[in-house]
Amino acid sequence: MELTALRWRDDRLELLDQRLLPAETRWLTLQTAAEVAAAIHDMVVRGAPAIGISAAYGVVLAAQELGNTASADQLAPAVSTLAASRPTAVNLFWALERMQRTMAGLHGAALIEALTREALRIHEDDRAMNHRLASFGVPLLPENGRIYTHCNTGALATGGHGTALGVLRSAWAAGRIRGVIAGETRPWMQGSRLTSWELMQDGVPVTLVADSSAGHLMQRGEVQAVIVGADRITANGDTANKIGTYALAVLARHHGIPFYVAAPLSTIDPALASGDSIVIEERDGNEIRCIQGKPIAPAEVPVFNPAFDVTPGELITAIITEHGVIRHPGTDTMAAHLATVNDDH
Numbered sequence: 001m002e003l004t005a006l007r008w009r010d011d012r013l014e015l016l017d018q019r020l021l022p023a024e025t026r027w028l029t030l031q032t033a034a035e036v037a038a039a040i041h042d043m044v045v046r047g048a049p050a051i052g053i054s055a056a057y058g059v060v061l062a063a064q065e066l067g068n069t070a071s072a073d074q075l076a077p078a079v080s081t082l083a084a085s086r087p088t089a090v091n092l093f094w095a096l097e098r099m100q101r102t103m104a105g106l107h108g109a110a111l112i113e114a115l116t117r118e119a120l121r122i123h124e125d126d127r128a129m130n131h132r133l134a135s136f137g138v139p140l141l142p143e144n145g146r147i148y149t150h151c152n153t154g155a156l157a158t159g160g161h162g163t164a165l166g167v168l169r170s171a172w173a174a175g176r177i178r179g180v181i182a183g184e185t186r187p188w189m190q191g192s193r194l195t196s197w198e199l200m201q202d203g204v205p206v207t208l209v210a211d212s213s214a215g216h217l218m219q220r221g222e223v224q225a226v227i228v229g230a231d232r233i234t235a236n237g238d239t240a241n242k243i244g245t246y247a248l249a250v251l252a253r254h255h256g257i258p259f260y261v262a263a264p265l266s267t268i269d270p271a272l273a274s275g276d277s278i279v280i281e282e283r284d285g286n287e288i289r290c291i292q293g294k295p296i297a298p299a300e301v302p303v304f305n306p307a308f309d310v311t312p313g314e315l316i317t318a319i320i321t322e323h324g325v326i327r328h329p330g331t332d333t334m335a336a337h338l339a340t341v342n343d344d345h
């Protein structure tokens with residue numbers, strides 16, 4: 001059975017609590033929009049697409065609570081609560097906007113039914129889209145290469161299969177690559193706790209490494225390409241992704257190694273001209289002072305804990321979406337890609 005981070009069952013949202021993986025598999029059942037917003041903020045569920053899908057179901061839960069009084073106006077507070085859960089991944093706001101467009105002219109049971117259909121569509125579309133995205137990404141990877149990836153961009157971060165990790169899953173299944181190197185991804189350890197766990201379940205050869213060894217591995221010729229996900233891509237191809245991504249892009253450029261970003265169209269934010277405008281989430285300092293709640297630093301030491309950084313488009317070899325490949329990301333190539341999408345839809 002395909003691994004999933006979330007499921008909609010009996011009109012309730014069930015989330016796999018990713019804070020406990022890989023030691024414990026525990027599902028939480030959520031009944032309100034406020035519970036979903038808290039789960040997103042606390043990273044019970046994380047990953048840009050998975051955050052958007054969860055927020056969409058959060059709107060359905062809010063509408064169910066309102067019942068016959070459900071309307072766009074009545075749902076506005078719940079939408080605002082969900083929108084405030086995390087600031088960087090644009091998929092959250094994209095999904096909420098799709099749900100708001102669905103509300104037009106509907107009330108009560110009809111509104112609840114329409115919102116439920118839309119949330120399920122967002123969920124199913126994401127899983128199908130990841131497989132299409134992977135089909136464009138696999139041919140880009142060096143044959144028999146070992147590919148470095150950062151953070152977690154798999155089934156646990158999306159509606160299923162994954163973005164960057166979806167490309168790697170499909171590449172392994174196609175016999176294209178010989179394995180994956182997963183960076184542990186401090187401080188939240190998505191690489192060690194989630195990516196290595198996902199890949200081992202699928203029998204994909206994975207080697208877990210400390211983030212700090214990435215340059216050494218590239219210098220020794222152990223890495224043939226890097227592929228990562230994204231949380232927000234601006235009109236000129238600048239890409240916000242998990243903290244540490246920018247350093248990997250600089251290292252890859254220095255060593256002449258291709259650097260790919262895999263992300264759905266819902267992660268592209270053409271309203272922002274460049275990465276300078278992206279809000280970078282700062283998280284609690286104890287995520288760095290502690291590991292799994294155990295102190296590894298003085299309790300009062302000042303901490304700076306940005307959850308993301310921005311990689312300039314000129315350091316990215318190509319951005320892979322479900323619609324194709326954007327080589328040499330920049331304002332013109334991004335606009336051309338989006339134009340072909342509009343032409344096809």
Ligand SMILES: CSC[C@H]1O[C@H](OP(=O)(O)O)[C@H](O)[C@@H]1O
Nearest residue numbers: 046047048153157229230241242
């Ligand atoms: C396809 S997931 C995209 C993105 O989300 C992750 O961040 P977080 O775990 O904090 O939600 C990471 O940046 C992934 O690359």
